[in-house]
Amino acid sequence: MKSAHLKRLEAESIGIMREVAAEFANPVMLYSIGKDSGVMLHLALKAFYPSKPPFPLLHVDTGWKFRDMIRHRDMIVARYGFKLLAYTNAEGVARGINPIRSGSQLHTQVMKTEALKQALDQYGFDAAFGGARRDEEKSRAKERIFSVRSAGHTWEPRNQRPELWHLYNTRLTKGETVRVFPLSNWTELDVWQYTRAEDIPVVPLYFAAPRPVVMRDGQLIMRDDERMPLLPGEKEQLRTVRFRSLGDYPLSAAVESEAATLDAIIDEMLVSRTSERSGRLIDSDEAASMERKKREGYF
Amino acid sequence: MDVLTHGEKSLLRFLTCGSVDDGKSTLIGRLLFDSKLILEDQLATLTRDSRKHGTTGEDIDLALLVDGLEAEREQGITIDVAYRFFGSPRRSFIVADTPGHEQYTRNMATGASNSDAAVILIDARKGVLTQTRRHSYICSLLGIRHVAVAINKIDLVDYAAATFHHIVGDYFGFAKSLGFASITAIPVSARFGDNVTVRSERLSWFEGPTLLEFLEELDVESDIGDRPFRFPVQWVNRPNLDFRGFSGTVASGSIRSGDPIVVAASGRQSRISRIVTADAELPEARAGDAVTLVLADEVDIARGDVLARPEDRPEVVDQFAAHLLWMAEEPMLPGRSYLMRIGTRFVPARITTLKHKVDVNTMEHLAAKTLALNEIGVCNLATSTPVALDPYAENRETGAFILIDRFTNATAGAGMISFGLRRATNVHRQSLSIDKIARLHRNGHKPVILWFTGLSGSGKSTIANLVEQELHSGGAHTYLLDGDNVRHGLNRDLGFTDADRVENVRRVGEVAKLFTDAGMIVLCSFISPFHAERQMVRELVPAGEFIEVFVDTPLEECIRRDPKGLYARAKAGQIKNFTGIDSPYERPEQPDLRLDTTQLSLAQAAASVIALLQERQILGWGGGGRGDTQTWI
Numbered sequence: 015m016k017s018a019h020l021k022r023l024e025a026e027s028i029g030i031m032r033e034v035a036a037e038f039a040n041p042v043m044l045y046s047i048g049k050d051s052g053v054m055l056h057l058a059l060k061a062f063y064p065s066k067p068p069f070p071l072l073h074v075d076t077g078w079k080f081r082d083m084i085r086h087r088d089m090i091v092a093r094y095g096f097k098l099l100a101y102t103n104a105e106g107v108a109r110g111i112n113p114i115r116s117g118s119q120l121h122t123q124v125m126k127t128e129a130l131k132q133a134l135d136q137y138g139f140d141a142a143f144g145g146a147r148r149d150e151e152k153s154r155a156k157e158r159i160f161s162v163r164s165a166g167h168t169w170e171p172r173n174q175r176p177e178l179w180h181l182y183n184t185r186l187t188k189g190e191t192v193r194v195f196p197l198s199n200w201t202e203l204d205v206w207q208y209t210r211a212e213d214i215p216v217v218p219l220y221f222a223a224p225r226p227v228v229m230r231d232g233q234l235i236m237r238d239d240e241r242m243p244l245l246p247g248e249k250e251q252l253r254t255v256r257f258r259s260l261g262d263y264p265l266s267a268a269v270e271s272e273a274a275t276l277d278a279i280i281d282e283m284l285v286s287r288t289s290e291r292s293g294r295l296i297d298s299d300e301a302a303s304m305e306r307k308k309r310e311g312y313f
Numbered sequence: 314m315d316v317l318t319h320g321e322k323s324l325l326r327f328l329t330c331g332s333v334d335d336g337k338s339t340l341i342g343r344l345l346f347d348s349k350l351i352l353e354d355q356l357a358t359l360t361r362d363s364r365k366h367g368t369t370g371e372d373i374d375l376a377l378l379v380d381g382l383e384a385e386r387e388q389g390i391t392i393d394v395a396y397r398f399f400g401s402p403r404r405s406f407i408v409a410d411t412p413g414h415e416q417y418t419r420n421m422a423t424g425a426s427n428s429d430a431a432v433i434l435i436d437a438r439k440g441v442l443t444q445t446r447r448h449s450y451i452c453s454l455l456g457i458r459h460v461a462v463a464i465n466k467i468d469l470v471d472y473a474a475a476t477f478h479h480i481v482g483d484y485f486g487f488a489k490s491l492g493f494a495s496i497t498a499i500p501v502s503a504r505f506g507d508n509v510t511v512r513s514e515r516l517s518w519f520e521g522p523t524l525l526e527f528l529e530e531l532d533v534e535s536d537i538g539d540r541p542f543r544f545p546v547q548w549v550n551r552p553n554l555d556f557r558g559f560s561g562t563v564a565s566g567s568i569r570s571g572d573p574i575v576v577a578a579s580g581r582q583s584r585i586s587r588i589v590t591a592d593a594e595l596p597e598a599r600a601g602d603a604v605t606l607v608l609a610d611e612v613d614i615a616r617g618d619v620l621a622r623p624e625d626r627p628e629v630v631d632q633f634a635a636h637l638l639w640m641a642e643e644p645m646l647p648g649r650s651y652l653m654r655i656g657t658r659f660v661p662a663r664i665t666t667l668k669h670k671v672d673v674n675t676m677e678h679l680a681a682k683t684l685a686l687n688e689i690g691v692c693n694l695a696t697s698t699p700v701a702l703d704p705y706a707e708n709r710e711t712g713a714f715i716l717i718d719r720f721t722n723a724t725a726g727a728g729m730i731s732f733g734l735r736r737a738t739n740v741h742r743q744s745l746s747i748d749k750i751a752r753l754h755r756n757g758h759k760p761v762i763l764w765f766t767g768l769s770g771s772g773k774s775t776i777a778n779l780v781e782q783e784l785h786s787g788g789a790h791t792y793l794l795d796g797d798n799v800r801h802g803l804n805r806d807l808g809f810t811d812a813d814r815v816e817n818v819r820r821v822g823e824v825a826k827l828f829t830d831a832g833m834i835v836l837c838s839f840i841s842p843f844h845a846e847r848q849m850v851r852e853l854v855p856a857g858e859f860i861e862v863f864v865d866t867p868l869e870e871c872i873r874r875d876p877k878g879l880y881a882r883a884k885a886g887q888i889k890n891f892t893g894i895d896s897p898y899e900r901p902e903q904p905d906l907r908l909d910t911t912q913l914s915l916a917q918a919a920a921s922v923i924a925l926l927q928e929r930q931i932l933g934w935g936g937g938g939r940g941d942t943q944t945w946i
Contacts, residue, residue, distance in 0.1 A: 019324045019405050021601075028603040029562045032548040036616050036657070061603070062560075063591035065552035148396045155395040174393070175724040176419050176640050178426040180562075181654050181715045185722040199407060201398045 016211045023204055027054075027196040028061040029180065030159060031143070034194050035061075035068050037184035038141040041194075042134075045071040045098070047083045048260045049216050050145035050197055052090075053205050056214045057196065058143075059094065070097040072133055072142070076125040077102060078113055078262035080238050086217045099137070103129035113264045114242060121262070131167045134191060141192045149201045159198045165189030202258075203283060210276040220279065222256040222271040233267035322400065325528060328409040328424040328457075330448035331434030336465045340434065340503035341397055341410050344525070347510040348399045394424045403529045413444055418451060418673060418687040419640040422727060425455035426713070429533040432461045432524070437470045437500070441483040443674045450676055453491035454636060454689070454729065456709050460488075461497045461527050467516065468502040474518045497527050540600070542566030543627065543703070543711050544574075544620040545656035550605050558589055558605040559614055561657065564710035567599040568606075568622075576612060577619040577627050577701035584609040617658035619701040619711065627701040627711055630733035632665070635705075637692045639684035641718060641725035646683060646812050647692075648819040650849035651725060655700055655714040661852055662716065663819075666693040683812055684726075693734060697852065705729035720844045720899065752832030758789050759931045760829035760858060763922065765838040766847060766901060767864030768893050769879055770871035772910045772918070776864060777838040779919035784834055789932070792828055794821055795838040809890040815846055822850035829854055834931070842898040857929070862922060863904035868893045870911060 016024070034041050043058060045051050058067040073087060091098045103111075106124040113121040134142060148155045158174050160182045175183050186192060197205070209216060227234045228248045234255055235242070242264050244250065255268035256279075273282045331337035397408040409424030411417070425431065431452045435445055452460060462484055470476045481498045488496060499508060500516055501524055507513035510525040522530065547561035568574065568585055575582045587607040588595040598604045606620070614620075621627055639645045645664065653662035670681040670690040684690045705712030716726035753759055763780065765773040774795050784791045800807075804820055807813040818841050828835040841847055851859040871893065872880045883891035890896045901907075906925050908918045926932050 017322055019322050022324055025562060025601055025603040029547065032560050032603075033657075036548045060591035062548075062550065063605070064556055064558075064589070065550055149398045152395075155397065156393045171393070176423045176727070177724075178423050178715060178727045179709065179713045180427075181713060183654065183715060183717055183722070183724045185652065185717055187722050190722075199396065199398075201405075203400075 016208070020204060020208050020211060023200055024057065024060075024208070026180075026199065027057045030182075030194060030196040031058055031061040031067075033182055033184065034141050034143065038192070040137070040139050041069040041141040041143070042072045042099075042137065042139040043067070043069055043143040044130075044145070045073050045087070046145065046260075047073070047079065047087045047217060048145070049205055049209060049220060050147065050200075052214050052216055053200070053208055054143060054145045054197060055090065055094070055096075056212060066095070069143075070099055072137075072139075073098060073100045074126060074129045074133060075100045075102045076113075076121070076129070076262050077107065078121075078125075078241075078264065080217075080219055080236075080260065080263045080266075082219050083217050083260060086215070090215065099133070101129060101133035101136075103132060112241075113262055118265050121265075125262075134167065139191065140186065141194055143194050143196060145197050146195050147197050147200050147202070147205070157195065157198070159195055160184060161193045161195065162186065163191050163193060167191065203280070206276065206280050206283065210280065217260060219257045219260060222254050222274045222278075224252050224254050225268065226250050227253050227255055227268060234270065235264060236266075236268055238263040322403065322405050323534075324405045324407065325430065325531065325533065326407045326409070326428045327430040327432060327528065328411050328421070328428040328452075329432045329434065330411060330421060330452065331413050331444075331465075335413065335434035335436050336503045337413065337434050338410065340432075340463065340465065340501070340509065340524075341408055343503045343506055343509050344406075344408070345397060345399050347506060348401060348525075394420050401525060401529055406528060413448065415444075415447065415673065416687060418447070418689075419638060419727075421448065421451055422455055422638050425452055425457055426727070428455075428457060430459040430461070430528070430531055431457045432463050435462060435464050435480060435484070437464050437466045437476055437480065440480045441487070445484070446487060446676070447673045449488055449491055450671075450673055453493060454638075456705060456729070458494040459497075459531055459533070460493050460495070461499055461524060463503075463524060464498060464500045465503050467500040467507065468505055472500070472507075472513075472515045477519070497521065499524050499527065540565035540708060541625040541627075541703075542568050542574075542620075542622050543708065544568070544606065545658070545711070546614055546616055546618045546620065547657045548616060549614070556607070557611075558587075558607045559620070560603075560605045562603045563598050563600050564656070565600050565708055566622075567597055569597045570595075573623050574606075574608070574620045575623040575626060576614055577621050577629055578699060579613070579618075581612050582623055583612045617656070617660075619656060619658075621701075627703050628733040629699045629701050631697075631699045632693060632695045632734040633702065634668075634691070634693050634731040634734060635714075635728040636671075636689060636731065637664070637684065637694075637716075637726050637728045638689050639686060639726050641723050642686055643718070643725070644683040644685050644811070645690070645726060646815045648812075648815045649843075649845050650719060650852065651716040651845075652719050653694075653696060653700075653714050653716055655702060656711055658700055660700055661697040661719075661849075662694050663849070664692045665695045668692060691731075692728075694728070702730055702733065704732050718845075719848055756790055756832045758834065758933070760832050761834050761926070761931050762825045762829055762850065762854060762859045763834065763836045763862060763926075764841070764847065764850060764859060765836065765862045765864055766841045766904075767866060768868060768871045768898055769840055769891070770874050770876055771864040771866035772908075772915065773838040773840075773864045775915055776862075776908065776918045776922070777836045779915060780922045781836050783919060783923055784926075787932070790833045791836060792833055793836040793838065794825060796840075799824075809896070811843075811890075811896075814842065818843075818846040819849065822846075822853050825850065826853045829858055834926075840892050840898070842892045842896065844899045844901070847901065860906065860925065860929070861901055861904045863901045863907045864910060864918075865900075865907050866910045 103125055111121055111124045146154055158177045162175060163169060226237045228250055237250055253270060254272060256271045256273060257266060257268050260266055271282060273279045329337050329341060395410045397410055399406050409428055411421040411424035433448050464477055464480055477500045499521055500519055501508045503509060508516050508523045510523060512523055543564040543566060544561055545564055546559045550558040550560045570585050570588055572585050573582060574585060585606055586609040588598050589605040589607060619627060647664045647667050650661050650663050653660050667681055668691045669678040670684060670688050672679055673689060703711040712730045714728045715724055718725040765777050767773045777793055781791050781793050799821055804817050807817050821837060821839060825835045825837055847861060875881060882888050883894040892898050908921060
């Protein structure tokens with residue numbers, strides 16, 4: 015059963031999605047395979063029922079997603095009959111950019127931010143849904159639900175349109191696009207409780223299981239394949255871990271956990287004392303790191 | 314915590330008003346901190362940032378938790394609205410943290426627009442200040458019904474009851490005119506946590522609730538009550554020929570399957586046959602539910618329509634009075650056409666009268682010709698077609714609107730409707746027996762507005778004159794409007810400020826429209842520097858009856874020609890607001906015709922205009938009873 019609180023969030027998100035379908039010529043939904051994307055996709059199926067969601071999914075594939083994530087993606091697409099566009103920055107691949115040798119910053123810049131911009135330009139999408147939530151991070155707390163990007167996809171945090179009531183301003187000037195965040199007002203706990211209430215499939219990596227990990231800079235990094243070399247002194251060990259947030263595999267740290275069911279995950283989260291993005295290595299460069307990436311066009 | 318009880322929680326959205334000096338961000342930081350929603354890694358960042366930017370010495374500066382943008386942390390102020398989330402075992406909360414300075418009034422209004430309640434902070438050392446009045450007024454204007462007045466920094470006045478009661482007396486004295494349903498005053502110390510989430514022994518004289526208790530116990534559901542049913546149609550759901558539904562969110566009230574409904578604007582009626590959601594068909598939809606309604610009859614309904622019960626309809630009007638908060642850098646100009654969004658409807662609208670503006674600090678009424686950024690005015694507005702609406706005080710969903718700048722697409726204003734000015738349903742246009750078609754055959758040409766725009770000295774009037782001569786000799790009915798015959802009479806009262814330029818063009822547009830109604834070709838030669846007004850005239854007449862001719866002569870060339878010596882005087886400072894010198898000219902982006910006078914002779918330019926009229930089939934409708942004249946026909 016959904017609580018009154020979850021029903022209100024669900025209705026608000028559905029309203030946002032319908033608004034995009036009604037107002038934009040060529041929308042797309044960014045699908046990152048994680049739990050937030052899962053909820054977003056589920057809401058899209060509900061919002062347009064009995065019609066199908068009138069937009070494709072776009073997955074920006076850096077080539078470094080966990081293998082479990084790609085399997086999950088293909089299963090979901092097949093089950094619901096979505097059209098999936100998987101986009102990889104071919105130029106980045108040709109330049110040999112990767113998270114291990116190039117470092118997290120350059121890798122994220124080229125294979126995620128640049129790739130996303132290329133994909134949006136190539137298909138001419140005027141609106142792109144993202145699953146970001148305001149409770150994730152401080153600069154996201156200030157982002158609009160309909161967040162206008164200037165030509166070049168940059169975000170100007172000091173020049174955002176005021177957003178009153180549910181009266182979204184969907185008008186764009188030539189060259190502008192909009193990122194739309196239907197889960198803006200959801201928290202991590204809401205996402206998990208809704209996932210449980212609606213029985214939404216999630217990637218198995220969220221559940222605790224014995225996995226091969228190495229301890230690096232105080233974080234547990236899973237070796238998903240042979241591309242990640244061991245540093246001197248590092249030893250691969252089998253530990254029971256799970257992920258709270260999923261990104262590229264060498265850049266997403268696991269937490270030790272025994273939580274192997276949705277109920278256990280929710281119980282664990284209610285007593286947790288660290289934030290979900292603490293395992294995202296790309297965030298911790300400095301306090302305003304997310305704001306900078308977002309200005310450049312990151313989701 | 315028991316997971317299941319968490320699932321039963323309700324949601325409260327509230328805003329906090331106050332400036333950083335009042336300790337607003339510290340208070341929110343305290344709520345998050347005490348409800349254990351600040352996590353270890355966030356605490357590590359906070360400790361690092363406190364040393365760098367903090368104002369609390371060695372203590373953690375809780376304010377830094379909520380000021381999210383780099384500029385905010387550096388300047389120690391809240392600029393933008395930030396949304397924060399926390400929960401108690403009884404409720405989930407969404408806090409809109411809004412800035413308190415006067416130059417951020419629009420941000421505060423934004424936070425208030427989606428809130429059920431407000432927490433207004435007062436510094437116990439300073440008492441009720443100008444900003445307290447401002448914050449309270451804006452909350453009341455945006456329809457907030459419940460406020461908590463948190464008298465903060467009570468630690469700095471030694472937890473004195475007398476100080477608290479004195480401030481409370483002051484506050485109630487001025488706030489009683491604001492119409493809040495409830496006001497709850499609470500003494501707190503955000504920095505030390507007294508009476509925020511836990512009762513303080515140092516405030517044992519205070520018998521009211523803690524701030525958290527107030528937020529947990531506030532009943533906002535009963536405010537919504539049994540409002541009339543309103544359903545703005547958001548999206549027509551048509552997966553195949555067998556299903557046609559109307560998707561949207563119930564704005565207020567409720568509806569059951571089988572109930573009769575009416576489309577507000579058209580008056581067409583039907584019945585609800587099904588209420589569809591992906592989970593199940595529902596017997597009833599209530600305020601806040603996102604559903605798809607299927608009707609018993611084929612009724613013409615589109616996005617933007619409002620469904621209601623036949624016995625309880627919204628007003629359908631094209632003129633109404635409203636409070637308007639201006640949110641754009643560029644001032645509001647009466648007469649200018651803006652795009653209005655109300656519900657799911659977009660419609661061109663303009664401010665017909667600015668009755669007065671309101672000083673947000675004193676609530677005094679002041680005479681005004683425009684509204685600047687963050688100013689609030691009481692206006693009359695007119696829309697191009699009638700719209701369904703309710704007074705904001707009765708319905709926040711159907712009584713609120715935004716205005717969008719049609720050139721930049723920025724959100725320029727936010728409005729709260731006071732009442733409809735004229736029931737359009739009671740006003741029927743006189744049906745005229747001689748219409749445009751009848752005149753077309755008599756005249757041998759279609760009516761049209763030829764709108765010549767360009768800088769002073771670009772050659773607009775000269776070309777327009779040549780075109781008129783040519784048309785006239787071909788037998789067309791023409792009239793030429795230009796600065797000379799308009800500025801000296803009809804618009805004698807107007808100067809050259811932006812506001813007056815807008816009104817000038819509006820009046821010219823209306824006159825030109827009357828002439829086209831009479832079947833004539835109207836040539837208008839005006840600098841008309843702003844895109845928005847040219848667009849406004851275009852929309853006054855049916856599609857195709859407005860032709861924009863851009864006489865594109867570079868500024869340097871106009872200055873060189875300077876036929877009336879005006880540029881020389883403007884440059885000498887003798888003429889103010891001269892287009893191209895100290896007043897802007899917005900070039901048409903897609904004129905119907907662009908005349909480059911550095912490439913074309915005047916005769917060639919005029920010939921291009923005639924050629925366009927032939928191409929568009931404005932000319933050549935012949936057959937009138939005028940065989941004795943040489944005609945175009």
